[in-house]
Amino acid sequence: MTTKLLALTLIGIAITALFLIYSPHSTSLFVGTHTMYNFSTNPTTGVINVTTANGQTEYCKLCHYHIWEELYSNPSSPHYDLSCETCHRFNGTGIKFAVINSTGAHPGIQTHAAYVPSCLDCHGGNGVWVVNRFGKLVHAPPAKAFNVTQTVNNHNVTVISSIPYFAAHKAMVAYFEKKGDENLACLMCHTNISKHMVFKYQYDLSYTLYYYTFTSFTPNGTRYANITINPPSNFNGMHEFIPLNKINCSSCHENIYLGLINGTHAPIYNAWNTTNLWGNPRYHALATSVTTLNVSWINNSYCDECHNLYRYAINNPTANTTYNLYPAAIEINSTKVHCAEKVSCLTCHGNGTPYDPYTVIATYGWLPGGGGGSTLYIAIGHENMLNQTANYSRMYHGDVCMACHEAAVHAATSCKWCHEGFIGFDIQSEPSGQDTII
């Protein structure tokens, strides 16, 4: 026992002695602080690689792995073909980045390694061509209507939005623009970041008419729509991009989606069966009644029928021919918007617009109705009503029109709606569809 103890003690002393001799006499504060990365920049793609213990790897990925993983999580996602450097070292702005190449080390000017790009750096103007991570030249298309030069004051703060009035979402982009980060507006729609929106809007409109002339008009209150969208992403979703044609309009505008089903946002029901005054099936009808409506038909394509007429015309050549959509798309501002045009019923059906109802009512040969006079009178009276509607705020146009044209009701309506003296309506706005004659 004593011999064993002595032997162990001697071995322990020997190990300690060897450790003291061969171990470093001091250690640096952090292991690795004197081992620098050797950068290897791909001259075509600009991707920077470094060598680690596990071999060559993308440089940015070392610290931003979650973003890298998210960016490349979906092969069909926009920007899947781009590298971190494509956006964060984009060379189209005049910003100079630090570079190490065969001629030495060159400092950056406005930045060192990377910058936080504005989406419009690539998607502004006419768009740009960039080399993706596979070495292929690809085009970043312009975000029409938002691709405008901003007006700035002498403090370099955007104070006036140049985004045209007809661009839906102008207010949102302009809001974040003024806050100094318009990217947030892009992220709202084009990424899977979580969103919570509270829409406040007019609710419960009452008005009365006497032969197409407004005799009262009373908005009764406001309503709130609370929309919450959680992302499927395991990170924050900001680098998981969604292409324009995959953005589900209804996810953010759920109250409008419900309003469509309930018959208050647009004439979604085919009240006049297969034909109407225009001589065609109702353009924006999907079903004859709520019981025959397949809600999956309320999709982006349906939204396009009014809010992006140009895109709808391109994607639906038969409808384009039937309804002669393309000239109308040019006449309104449909060709100039990124995703959606801000419209009301009067954009296409107002006095002098592409689908002014005056023309069809006046020429259709309708027989005079009871108490109202001639067909011409109805046409003139109808146009007069449109002109009066135009004097009310745009937010009320749809409700005024839908009070009569709310298809599910219209089909069962008696002649008095158009042809008798007084008529009054109380119509709620989205998402409910109640329309009461008062």
Added chain:
Amino acid sequence: MSNIAKVILLTIVIFAVGMLVMPQTASLFAGQHWWYNISGNGNQVPCQKCHADVYEELKDSYHKNMGCACHRANLSITYAEVKNGKITDYQPGKQAHAATTVACMLCHQINASLNSSMPGPFAGTFNITAFGVKSNYRYSNLTFTGMCSAHNSFVANAIKNNTLRDSTEACVACHMKVNITINFHVYKWINISTDHVILGYYSLTGLNESYINVTSDSFGYTNITEVKP
């Protein structure tokens, strides 16, 4: 003579010989009276003797040809030095004796030759003043503004941290093979509220315009941990 007596006698003899042959005294550590020649160009003291780990890291890096000179490069510091190979020209250190810890920016700031005996390429271009941070080193000027640098906040807050000199924590994090755990506090939620605003008559449209206006925003955050290998 018994065996025990023989062993005792042999031991005495060995001790006696040892007393004669061995030095009269032994220094506490062998070699402590062998002096390095520090009178030549540069510093001949083998730093790696004590800093072998640093030496092993350094010998394969960009800075391998610089040796340990970074730690005696600060022109505002007088280090102990034997000049011109003459011990009579000995210059004692003032602010430091052998070496100082060093910030990367000493040699990589704008016009580093004003402050460093071995200036390197400028590697700043960070706008730290936007974060209310001051540094002894020049990160930006009217030309090299750093206004767009994605890592401005990182560098500025590294300056505030006193673990390493100035912003060296940030330099090390990106440029050195150091294992790092990073806790990112990032957006997870965007919340907005809107109102419906009536603008009034607009001649371009001929309508009484209104629009949905964003009235407020707020953000929700999440914490993400990145581990740099």
